[in-house]
Amino acid sequence: MNKHIQIVPCTKKYFESFRVLNEEWIIKYFKIEEMDRISLNNPKEYILDKGGYIAIALLNDKAVGVCALMKSNYKGYDFELAKMGVSPAAQGMGIGKLLGLHIIKKAKTLGAKRLYLESNRVLGPAINLYKKLGFKEIKGATSPYERSDIQMELNLILPSNDI
Numbered sequence: 763m764n765k766h767i768q769i770v771p772c773t774k775k776y777f778e779s780f781r782v783l784n785e786e787w788i789i790k791y792f793k794i795e796e797m798d799r800i801s802l803n804n805p806k807e808y809i810l811d812k813g814g815y816i817a818i819a820l821l822n823d824k825a826v827g828v829c830a831l832m833k834s835n836y837k838g839y840d841f842e843l844a845k846m847g848v849s850p851a852a853q854g855m856g857i858g859k860l861l862g863l864h865i866i867k868k869a870k871t872l873g874a875k876r877l878y879l880e881s882n883r884v885l886g887p888a889i890n891l892y893k894k895l896g897f898k899e900i901k902g903a904t905s906p907y908e909r910s911d912i913q914m915e916l917n918l919i920l921p922s923n924d925i
């Protein structure tokens with residue numbers, strides 16, 4: 763079967779997919795935390811209305827991947843890349859990379875200079891992907907998530923990060 767992949771902005775009709783696709787990986791590796799409940803159940807109020815953005819990956823018109831760009835609460839960072847997930851059946855097709863590149867491009871158009879993210883080392887494919895996208899590990903950041911054990915940043919004004 764042909765694989766038609768598209769990355770589109772999240773509208774109301776994809777809010778459910780944004781929640782379900784994220785809950786899938788969070789439950790598999792961790793547990794849903796209060797901060798997850800807030801953002802996954804209220805993407806409009808908590809992410810979009812605050813100036814953020816959500817990308818949806820469609821595989822033959824079916825939502826199979828998600829990634830958010832959230833206004834950052836951390837000093838020195840404009841936005842945070844968060845809530846990225848690709849459905850297991852659609853992994854390994856380049857969709858995560860397309861989502862990451864799309865989110866970085868969007869951050870640039872919004873004038874961002876530095877992007878932040880937090881994750882967990884158990885998510886090996888995700889950490890590899892972030893490194894491939896140019897993110898570098900940073901030390902000393904605090905997190906509202908129990909599961910966070912690695913923080914990374916991407917400096918968007920470095921020419922070497924011009925992707």
Ligand SMILES: CC(=O)SCCNC(=O)CCNC(=O)[C@H](O)C(C)(C)COP(=O)(O)OP(=O)(O)OC[C@H]1O[C@@H](n2cnc3c(N)ncnc32)[C@H](O)[C@@H]1OP(=O)(O)O
Nearest residue numbers: 845846847848853854855856857858859885887888890891
């Ligand atoms: C800030 C946060 O959101 S943290 C949470 C991140 N989310 C998760 O970890 C959820 C579970 N994992 C996933 O949903 C997926 O594995 C994702 C989103 C991390 C990657 O999505 P995919 O569509 O499978 O990735 P894609 O096929 O684009 O591969 C891109 C890169 O990811 C890395 N990668 C993907 N799969 C693997 C794997 N099995 N092992 C190691 N690295 C991998 C590689 O660097 C790969 O680049 P390469 O193919 O050139 O080697």
